[in-house]
Amino acid sequence: MSTGLLTLIILALATFGMVAGRARAVASAGGDIRRLHSLPTFYGRFAALLAAVPAFLLVIVWLLAQPVFIENRALSLISPADIPQGSSDTLVMSDVRRIAGGLDQLAARGADLAPLVTDAPALKAALNAAGVALQNEPAPSVIAAAQALRAMQSTSRLIMTGVALVLAVAGLGWGLSRVRPEFRARNATESFSMWLLIGCSLVAVLTTVGIVASLVFETAHFFRLYPAKDFFFSTTWNPQFRGGSSLGIWPLVWGTLYVSAIALVVAVPVGLMSAVYLAEYASKKTRSWVKPAIEILAGIPTIVYGLFALITVGPLLRDWIAQPAGLGDSSSSVMTAGLVMGIMVIPFVSSLSDDIINAVPQSLRDGSLGLGATPSETVRQVVLPAALPGIVGAVLLAASRAIGETMIVVMGAGAAAKLSLNPFEAMTTVTVKIVSQLTGDTEFASPETLVAFALGLTLFTLTLGLNILALYIVRKYREQYE
Amino acid sequence: MSGSLFTQDARTKARNAAERRFRTYGLGAIILALLALVWLLISIFSAGLPAFRQTFITFPVKLEESVIDKAGNRDPAAMAKVTTVGYGKLLATALEAEIAAKGIDLAGVPPKEITDLISQESAATLRNMVLADPALIGTTVQFRAIASGRIDGYYKGRVTMESAALDKNTSPEKLRLADNLKAAGLLATSFNLGFLTMPDASDKRPEAAGLGIAIAGSFMMMVVVLVLSLPIGVAASIYLEEFAPKNWFTDLIEVNIANLAAVPSIVYGILGLAIFINFAGLPQSAPIVGGLVLTLMTLPRIIIPTRAALKAVPPSIRDAALGVGASRLQTVFHHVLPLAMPGILTGMIIGLAQALGETAPLLLIGMVAFVRDFPGGLFDPAAALPVQVYNWTQRGDPGFVERASGAIIVLLIFLIIMNTAAIILRRKFERRW
Amino acid sequence: MKDLVMETRVDAQTVKIEARKAQVFYGQNHAIKDVDVDILDKTVTAFIGPSGCGKSTFLRCLNRMNDTIPGCRVEGKITLEGEDIYDARVDPVQLRAKVGMVFQKPNPFPKSIYDNVAYGPKIHGLTRNKAELDEVVEACLRKAALWNEVKDRLQTPGTGLSGGQQQRLCIARAIATSPEVLLMDEPCSALDPIATAQVEELIDELRSQFSVVIVTHSMQQAARVSQRTAFFHLGNLVEYGETGQIFTNPRDPRTESYITGRIG
Structure with a gap:
């Protein structure tokens, strides 16, 4: 039975519970619903929830856990000799999965599988015909594992369907059996709903756990294959897909910081001065259209900035500055990416700074103006120092944004890992390398691929640290004037 | 200081000049930012309109x-x-x-x-x-x-x-x-x-290159994001805003949401690759995986405005409902939620618009693959609008630059439509308490 | 500067600020109507009247702090020593250095006590070197009766002082630019009675050097600190004269009702 059909059956049972629970409640009260503790619908909802929720939870958990258990069992069937040189468990397992999937397709078409599973060349041919391309003829133990996988999958599926249906029916029965006038159905359904609400807010926590777990787990895997010392202290980045790579993080960190620094050099003065002008000088009318207009910059997807860097800014900088000055002839460069990223980050600096400058009490401005200070003296000597912590927070948030930005650097900064000071040279960043190491058909268990997770963990830690620091500073600052 | 008010001494003149300079810098910064925006749009449109x-x-x-x-x-x-x-x-x-x-x-x-x-x-x-x-x-x-x-x-x-x-x-x-x-x-x-x-x-x-599959793929992903993140996001916001007791656990969730909103999007791509593709065995390049990844990314960005919308409903409404004997849950679902709905939908549309333009996480889950057949379902390979742009910029023929810019125009038009809808919604239903 | 002080001391009744037919509008709202008033030198002048009568608005006109409020317009003539302060040639920055202001709520800058007082002299370039600045700061803090309390902690933040000390710091800050007139907008309304007494005592001492204009809600305070009193009602200046005369023998029935507590 397919999962979709199972879902439909459970939903049907729940709907039945809804109607039957309601009817039973009305009947138990002798038709006078004032005798019921709760409205009749609550009795229906109670039965429906009991029928559907436990069954669905079971299905979800089962579907998530099933591959792990079954594939481990299937993997144990493969003899180590059948794992080719230079390959790994995961690669062989993906073959097993594809063969199993192909066999399913063949079975669905009514093909006789019995002769195929003993004859590797025929199997390969049949699978190819079914659209499942295999590189070489599968070893007998691999075929056996695929067969075992299929068998276990169908058994597991059968058990899951059975258990889920039993749970649904049992829940339905129990829910209906509890329908009595004095039963507090509303309270019961509401506490049930409350748990549902709590469960939804836990998604955020689970996401974080998922991020941290996947990063840490794969990073640990990476450090088993590649010495952590070389990763953290080597200054060369030179992945070789034949092995013997140098995977030092420093050239990438340097590129990231260089690009982000240029972005901030562009964005902080422009953003801060715009915020000051909007908060202190601009008329209400000007403010009402300029502020949203600048914020459009934050709403434009980063791919647009990436394309802008690639087709406009890069060639422009190359033809007008880098080449005439003899600084290089690459259109992707740290300067290109930094400049464009700076434009992107302007609204992050200006919006937050604007809020923060507005939070500085008017009495301080009055005090300063009342002493005969000009508005700019007031801004520079009273307002900005008072707002400084908040502005630092805004700049840190912008920095974290710049460090984690991907598309602009992928399209604008280049791919060469270099430790150079020339901003018109192509360099690369942590995010660019995460993309380049994880896209394309690469073997998943090699250090060259796994290094992306170590890079991801570095990036995550760095941006998280900056965010927490920034939020802490901004919050402290807000408290000061509340 | 004893001079006439009608004459400015040298120092005051210098200070006023400094004042004018400062104002000019401010105005200059704004003009620079706006010019950057105009330059960006002109560059993309002039390159893309021929497509x-x-x-x-x-x-x-x-x-x-x-x-x-x-x-x-x-x-x-x-x-x-x-x-x-x-x-x-x-x-x-x-x-x-x-x-x-x-x-x-x-x-x-x-x-x-x-x-x-x-x-x-x-x-x-x-x-x-x-x-x-x-x-x-x-x-x-x-x-x-x-x-x-x-x-x-x-x-x-x-x-x-x-x-x-x-x-x-x-x-x-x-x-x-x-x-x-x-x-x-x-x-x-x-x-x-x-x-x-x-x-x-x-x-x-x-x-001959077109956006058919990319538009279909993006549309499917947006449906997944909408179907998953609206109920989950609203439920989480309701819990945190209306029911959560003030304790370490609630704090943990709140800090989590604040930080998730600022996690670089590419990290969500790594999460999707590790959990949905490698662990759960979902297919690469499929809209379902893209939709799930974007949902996780969008959730915190939806929860924040949703909570603000709930908070904006005055306590007097809750008191009135509780006062006639409604339960807390009934109060929220019958009174608070409908009143907060315009704000929630506005936040939702803006969150969807952000998700639509997101590229980096989709690169990691294989949406860059070359797909020629229209996807029949959520589990079939498909492309996505922003990824298609990236894909085309990586090709040699200069004709693809025009296509990529044209695709961006399509993307921007979708975003403009969504944001306009959000603005209209906000204007139409905005309430001052 | 010092010469001027010497000169004016000869005639204590010199008119410092003169307002004729002064009008203030906030957009369509006519907030101040036809106010004629002469503020004398070396005198404390109190503006009293019910809330919203325009006394603070008028005070803010005297050093053009109203300029910072969008939509505010002043008509008529207000002169400082015979020079129209709303003349196009007048730079409000220079005017405000001559007509200082102390606000309702103590508003020390989030800087050290020293920097708070030194702020005015620094921006106006009144001192040539650090030693002179130190002198000015000490002198002003002494005049504000604050020196003994803060001399050991000049580098600590001004925001860390008590309310009364903060308000005296703001007064010290205001007199550091050597103004000729000191405007005070309900300077004691945020203070407790003891701090109020200290500030009132200080105001009385300041009279020897400045012309002080104080807006107050408290008639007792007006009676205690001022020599002349102006009563405002609904944007009109109802009565202006010697404080003693206003409180004991008001000429206008509205003044009398206010003083006896019937309107307010």
């Missing part, structure tokens, strides 16, 4: 039964055996015949190379046309072939006689022949609907 126009060459093609269906029994399997090469020859002969019939000057183009004027994709288009409607065989149809990338570029100013002289894919003679065809009414440039409906095309055929 919406396309040069076509229209001529009659006799669909020879002897070529397409040798057996003459209209057997689909046998007909499918005829490859695009066969149809290509058909087109070449037909075009050559038409040129000869109209007496158009070949401008020095060898007859064998006339076919270079039309896209290689045309043969496949013709083949699909015939396979879909075998009754056409033996008749003569007026066929509108896409002109090749270089010819198309010539009429958009991308290719010139000088650049054509250096280009091995075309020659000045062919451009002149194209001009002759245009004079004879065979060649014309018109609106390019195919850009929005056709699938991607291979590296050598920018003129």
